[in-house]
């Protein structure tokens with residue numbers, strides 16, 4: 254039983270059923286108990302920053318929500334738009350509209366930008382038309398015939414997000430989207446993510462650059478050794494030196 258207290262501010266929460274919720278997630282890598290009773294919820298169209306120090310369990314929580322094969326979700330509930338994803342086969346999460354954009358971006362070598370997008374919808378899950386995606390990312394439109402892996406890191410990140418949008422997307426999970434990117438490129442990605450929010454898509458962002466993530470987000474959840482220690486408005490974390498010092502070392 255945990256001795257930690259969760260600091261919760263209810264700014265931004267509504268009494269209605271949340272669009273997304275995870276409750277008491279417990280995940281393991283083999284015998285290592287990593288994600289410990291993690292619970293939080295999100296309204297439709299919100300961006301949530303999932304923060305914490307190195308090793309706090311951010312990626313593991315994101316992967317548990319996406320029902321990746323590891324870590325293994327031993328118990329807990331994941332509900333998206335009224336649909337229960339727990340107790341179902343892992344692939345059901347993607348079918349239900351959860352897309353995980355992994356830190357290494359996973360662009361398929363030997364394929365152009367457009368072929369990478371075509372491959373994303375081969376399973377039949379179709380989201381934004383390619384032209385709408387190219388309007389969001391004009392750099393991808395210019396490079397649609399270029400091999401994806403030959404593009405810059407920022408362009409590959411755009412393609413990774415574009416691939417998620419090409420599918421029927423309800424919850425976008427982003428693992429370190431700003432990793433290795435120059436400030437100007439981070440700015441372009443943030444602008445696109447705001448447009449994605451304006452289109453009603455809900456996102457969870459894990460990011461080392463906590464300030465950049467908080468500036469983009471409506472809500473924040475902070476993890477410490479696999480447990481939730483804060484759940485509230487992103488603005489509250491930005492404005493609280495105490496929270497930032499205690500849990501984020503910034």
Ligand SMILES: Nc1ncnc2c1ncn2[C@@H]1O[C@H](COP(=O)(O)OP(=O)(O)OP(=O)(O)O)[C@@H](O)[C@H]1O
Pocket residue numbers: 282285287305306307308309310311312313314323
């Ligand atoms: N494949 C794995 N096998 C065993 N343990 C793992 C594995 N991946 C991560 N862990 C452990 O789980 C814990 C949480 O890791 P996780 O990557 O989720 O943290 P994080 O908050 O995303 O960290 P970072 O900011 O450093 O990426 C760490 O102690 C890590 O060593």
